[in-house]
Amino acid sequence: MAETQQEIVSVLTEARVFPPPQAFSQRAHLKSMADYQRLWDEAARDPEKYWGDRAREELYWKEPFRTVLDWKPPHAKWFVEGRTNLAYNCLDRHLATRRDKPAILFEGEPMDRRKLTYGELAVEVNRLANGLKSLGVEKGDRVGIYLPMVPEAAVAMLACARIGAVHSVVFGGFSAEALQERMNDAGAKVVLTADGGWRKGAVVPLLKNVEAALPNMPSVEKVVVARRTGDALSLSGPKLVAWDVLVKGQSDVCEPEWVESEHPLFILYTSGSTGKPKGVLHTTGGYAVNASLTTRWVFDLREDDVYWCTADVGWVTGHSYVVYGPLMNGATTLIYEGAPTHPAADRFWDIIERYKATILYTAPTAIRAFMRLGDEHPRKHDLSSLRLLGSVGEPINPEAWMWYRDVIGQGRCPVVDTWWQTETGSIMISPLPGATPTKPGSATLPLPGIHAEILDRQGNPVPKGQGGLLFVTRPWPSMLRTVYGDPERYVRTYFSELPGKYFTGDGARTDTDGYFWLMGRVDDVVNVAGHRLGTAEVESALVAHTRVSEAAVVGRPDDLKGTALVAFVTLKQGHAPSAELKKELAQHVAKEIGAIARPDEIRFAEALPKTRSGKIMRRLLRDVAAGKQSSQDTTTLEDLNVLAALRQNDE
Numbered sequence: 028m029a030e031t032q033q034e035i036v037s038v039l040t041e042a043r044v045f046p047p048p049q050a051f052s053q054r055a056h057l058k059s060m061a062d063y064q065r066l067w068d069e070a071a072r073d074p075e076k077y078w079g080d081r082a083r084e085e086l087y088w089k090e091p092f093r094t095v096l097d098w099k100p101p102h103a104k105w106f107v108e109g110r111t112n113l114a115y116n117c118l119d120r121h122l123a124t125r126r127d128k129p130a131i132l133f134e135g136e137p138m139d140r141r142k143l144t145y146g147e148l149a150v151e152v153n154r155l156a157n158g159l160k161s162l163g164v165e166k167g168d169r170v171g172i173y174l175p176m177v178p179e180a181a182v183a184m185l186a187c188a189r190i191g192a193v194h195s196v197v198f199g200g201f202s203a204e205a206l207q208e209r210m211n212d213a214g215a216k217v218v219l220t221a222d223g224g225w226r227k228g229a230v231v232p233l234l235k236n237v238e239a240a241l242p243n244m245p246s247v248e249k250v251v252v253a254r255r256t257g258d259a260l261s262l263s264g265p266k267l268v269a270w271d272v273l274v275k276g277q278s279d280v281c282e283p284e285w286v287e288s289e290h291p292l293f294i295l296y297t298s299g300s301t302g303k304p305k306g307v308l309h310t311t312g313g314y315a316v317n318a319s320l321t322t323r324w325v326f327d328l329r330e331d332d333v334y335w336c337t338a339d340v341g342w343v344t345g346h347s348y349v350v351y352g353p354l355m356n357g358a359t360t361l362i363y364e365g366a367p368t369h370p371a372a373d374r375f376w377d378i379i380e381r382y383k384a385t386i387l388y389t390a391p392t393a394i395r396a397f398m399r400l401g402d403e404h405p406r407k408h409d410l411s412s413l414r415l416l417g418s419v420g421e422p423i424n425p426e427a428w429m430w431y432r433d434v435i436g437q438g439r440c441p442v443v444d445t446w447w448q449t450e451t452g453s454i455m456i457s458p459l460p461g462a463t464p465t466k467p468g469s470a471t472l473p474l475p476g477i478h479a480e481i482l483d484r485q486g487n488p489v490p491k492g493q494g495g496l497l498f499v500t501r502p503w504p505s506m507l508r509t510v511y512g513d514p515e516r517y518v519r520t521y522f523s524e525l526p527g528k529y530f531t532g533d534g535a536r537t538d539t540d541g542y543f544w545l546m547g548r549v550d551d552v553v554n555v556a557g558h559r560l561g562t563a564e565v566e567s568a569l570v571a572h573t574r575v576s577e578a579a580v581v582g583r584p585d586d587l588k589g590t591a592l593v594a595f596v597t598l599k600q601g602h603a604p605s606a607e608l609k610k611e612l613a614q615h616v617a618k619e620i621g622a623i624a625r626p627d628e629i630r631f632a633e634a635l636p637k638t639r640s641g642k643i644m645r646r647l648l649r650d651v652a653a654g655k656q657s658s659q660d661t662t663t664l665e666d667l668n669v670l671a672a673l674r675q676n677d678e
């Protein structure tokens with residue numbers, strides 16, 4: 028990580044403000060900035076009362092908690108002595124009033140459809156929970172989940188929660204090696220998988236990957252296999268069990284395991300800038316309170332919403348905002364298995380039209396990809412059911428924000444740019460759509476009870492307008508509790524920058540209204556001729572150019588300037604790279620931001636190296652830019668060919 032003694036120069040200026048539409052505010056859970064301010068003050072004045080009240084409202088507690096917070100920095104325990112069960116809160120609690128309401132609407136990539144009501148989902152979960160018990164899975168045991176985006180993924184998570192087992196979902200797009208590394212770190216006893224999943228018309232061979240990893244996963248005693256892509260399962264070996272066979276004849280009733288609030292709920296692996304993936308551990312009560320509350324507030328959930336978060340359950344967004352948050356609120360959550368552009372560029376818009384989806388929550392990388400494909404695809408469809416749009420995963424550039432608002436939201440829908448992390452468990456900085464005026468590219472304000480501050484390395488507040496390090500200075504219920512199996516790394520990564528304060532690893536600034544503008548990871552901050560620049564801002568300027576689709580900017584060591592800026596650029600369809608265009612783009616950045624941000628080198632690329640969740644892997648680009656062979660971990664890279672192609676361009 029780069030040292031940031033000096034200020035980080037912020038170069039993005041964005042003056043547009045969009046107040047919430049009046050009709051939206053009138054019906055919203057939180058209707059005005061006065062509502063926000065009241066809650067904010069309440070939480071700041073007496074955090075324990077505030078969180079205690081929220082916890083009692085959001086969850087059913089079998090045993091009430093006595094202590095709201097036990098904080099021995101950097102270790103927090105929330106809602107101590109309370110007992111609850113998350114599957115109970117997602118299912119049983121709704122059965123009296125929502126038994127026949129769809130909990131999950133599912134569409135497979137090949138257009139197959141399923142609907143699971145709350146009543147039906149509860150039955151599936153209880154049978155699998157009993158099935159897992161019959162395999163010897165007990166409270167505290169780790170269970171791996173390696174499934175496509177099908178309802179079984181949610182069923183599997185909830186079945187684990189029901190019996191107090193700790194799930195660790197591994198994204199279905201990961202390789203056998205990535206699965207193996209994670210399962211071994213977690214010491215998983217059982218892995219739940221499928222024969223395959225559909226992606227871009229082809230089968231992702233999940234079972235084959237599990238079988239390849241199995242000899243090297245000594246802790247795994249059983250593998251439960253759901254049928255998804257084949258006509259019949261052919262299972263060989265004593266460890267493999269068919270899902271159907273396991274649940275057949277199991278009782279529909281499985282008493283929930285009433286776990287203590289701090290009982291681990293899941294481990295989710297996330298890549299750090301160095302070393303092996305970190306097993307981020309979340310526990311039950313605190314996680315659930317924040318996931319439930321933020322889903323209702325940020326998405327302004329209503330009883331009749333058809334809510335669609337496009338994330339895969341392999342990421343934290345899929346945990347909090349596909350499964351747990353919506354189901355705790357008794358909402359209808361839409362799950363789509365496949366690629367956004369299969370069989371055609373309008374698949375997402377087609378889904379929204381057919382299901383009359385009311386809320387769409389997706390990632391900037393997807394939004395920019397859709398922009399690149401052209402407006403004609405969304406324009407072919409009736410998107411009038413949409414009433415709210417959300418974004419998560421990386422800074423959204425104002426250009427993409429505006430396109431999202433105008434073309435997808437047709438100017439009618441508030442856009443919530445939500446900042447959070449695997450480690451935070453739930454949304455931390457975000458507009459409340461009925462209350463907060465939004466600005467394109469800003470995640471706006473921290474939610475009530477969340478103390479986000481921008482500090483320098485000494486812990487001093489950084490003046491408004493100036494970039495610094497983003498910290499969360501007080502504990503919050505859904506914070507990670509540790510790095511699984513490596514408590515040292517927890518302290519080192521998150522609490523050694525400033526003792527007792529959670530370091531996010533992100534750079535940010537606030538504007539004169541106190542709005543937060545995320546500037547990317549701090550290790551993506553570069554020092555050019557003594558000025559620190561958030562590379563995200565240069566990228567934002569580049570993608571504002573009409574011919575540019577995506578851009579990634581990294582630093583390369585430079586004798587003269589310390590660091591030179593290298594921009595990797597992909598162009599929109601129909602535009603060809605040329606020396607002239609390079610010049611034009613460099614000038615464009617200089618004009619948009621200033622000469623200090625003018626890229627020293629622009630490289631055109633067919634594609635940028637990305638993780639499977641769509642984040643550009645800038646650390647790999649840094650090596651390419653510097654002409655170095657990469658010593659970095661590439662296990663999370665979606666397509667190794669992209670890297671090879673970039674290196675070839677080099678020659």
Ligand code: WTA
Nearest residue numbers: 419420421422444445446447448449545548
């Ligand atoms: C980035 C995803 C700017 C940020 C929920 C963070 C964002 C990392 C935003 C966490 C946003 C996420 N604006 N940056 N709205 N949301 N990020 O763990 O750098 O996959 O630290 O969690 O994504 O990524 P993670």
